[in-house]
Amino acid sequence: MNCFLPTVLLLCLCNLAFVYAQSDEGMPAAAIAGKCYAKCMIPEQYETVTEQILLKEAYTTLKIEPAVYETVTEEVLVKESYNVLEIVPPSFQTVTEEVLVKEASSRLEYVPPVYETVSEQVLIAPAATKWVKGRPDPFCLNNQDPDNCKVWCLIEVPAKYKTVSKQILRSAAQTREVPIPAQYQTISKAVINRPAETRTRTVPAEYRTVSKKVLKSPARTVEKEVPAEYGTITTKKLVGGGYFTDWVEVLCDYKVN
Secondary structure, X not given: OOOOOOHHHHHHHOOOOOOOOOOOOOOOOOOOOOOEEEOOEOOOEEEEEEEEEEEEOOEEEEEEEOOEEEEEEEEEEEEOOEEEEOOOOOEEEEEEEEEEEEOOEEEEEEEOOXXXXXXXXXXXXXXXXXXXXXXXXXXXXXXXXXXXXOOEEEEEEOOEEEEEEEEEEEEOOEEEEEEXXXXXXXXXXXXXXXXXXXXXXXXXXXXXXXXXXXXXXXXXXXXXXXXXXXXXXXXXXXXXXXOEOOOEEEOOHHHXX
């Protein structure tokens, strides 16, 4: 036997706004999921709530400022002083020598940060029960009071989730040091092999001006903070309505044979 509301009860229902209930405030205190109850309902009122979520963590970037060099000159001995004999001149031999023209140093290489994109389930609506209008009962015991003949069923509503992607920092940016060897220049110079043997005359030493690069300031790393990134999700929150007066358990329409 199917359940139907009389015509006078339908006129009463037309003046009410029926919505699904996400809160059991004002419903029967001992209501059981799967059973149906009859009563007029005050429409529910909701407000939209916006929530902020983290999409990308804050991180630090590194910038390398290269080393600064300056060029300097210095006098390098290329021939030693010697004594000359007027009768027997001295003899010389040529030797080679390495002169430092650029000191050893190092440079910094930038290694960027590594991120991983992950997905996360964000709850936007919790699991709840809701009331839905059932078929009217044609055999209502009291047709003079339409409020006693309205049929409502309490059903379960699963939670709702939203998938959000975000980036997680796996390894931070860093620098590594690369050595740069010193640079040398090979020069030749004459040294006395045998001095003069008679009258002595001093011959001054000879020098050569050599330019070389000297480290003025080493390479360094400059850090810069990059703020985190956020996003928003929107949910609905019950703020009023959704309550009834007296309730009576009735037979649900899906149980009628």
